[in-house]
Amino acid sequence: MVIRTLVVEDDFRVSRIHCDYVSRVRDFEVIGQTATVADALTAVRTFHPDLLLLDIFLPDGSGLDVLRQLSGDEGGDRPDAIMITADRDITSVRVAMKLGAVGYLVKPFGAPDLAERLTAYRELQHRMDALGTVPETDQADVDALFSAARPPAVPRIPAKGHSAPTLTLLHQALRNAHGPVSAAEAAELTGVSRATAQRYLSYLVKEGMVRLELRYGATGRPEHRYRIAH
Known part of the structure; x- marks a missing residue:
């Protein structure tokens, strides 16, 4: 879409x-x-x-x-x-x-402030499209629609050197991703640099909002991948 x-x-x-x-x-x-x-x-x-x-x-x-x-x-x-x-x-x-x-x-x-709003809006449209395929909705469906219209919650006063809009942007990107993503993929999805994505993702892991997973390749060195914590 x-x-x-x-x-x-x-x-x-x-x-x-x-x-x-x-x-x-x-x-x-x-x-x-x-x-x-x-x-x-x-x-x-x-x-x-x-x-x-x-x-x-x-x-x-x-x-x-x-x-x-x-x-x-x-x-x-x-x-x-x-x-x-x-x-x-x-x-x-x-x-x-x-x-x-x-x-x-x-x-x-x-850019992160606008991207935060646009990402929340996109999530709302995706949810509405999905619900359009079912004959009836329940309270949980309605609550999900209203929550999707708002940016997800992140620490209101993040650690020094981190901004709430950028944290929200990275968190929302992981919510919308289909499976775990690398820092480079997160950077591409949000428009921030890879180094910034890595730093913010590490902070979100520390806060318990994102989960770190290790993927081992042929070289034996694991790749760090991130998914939303449920």
């Missing part, structure tokens, strides 16, 4: 950075960039993206106006939206939630 993403941001330099961040996350594809409310609405109705990275402050209005107008469209599926803005006003957060935004990121933020 490829999640087709439209970036709506009026600063072209910031827009390019956000597109680069999105392109680093597995299963996400940037299908376009727009800088105004009018262009965003046209792009959504033309290209039908799955997800918007939507700035609130735009030259001809607000990103919230984009959500309002798309909510009034008849026919077709409205894309989900992660709001991206420098606005820290709680009123904007509340309005965005009421309009159905699935996430909210306050500038400035780095």
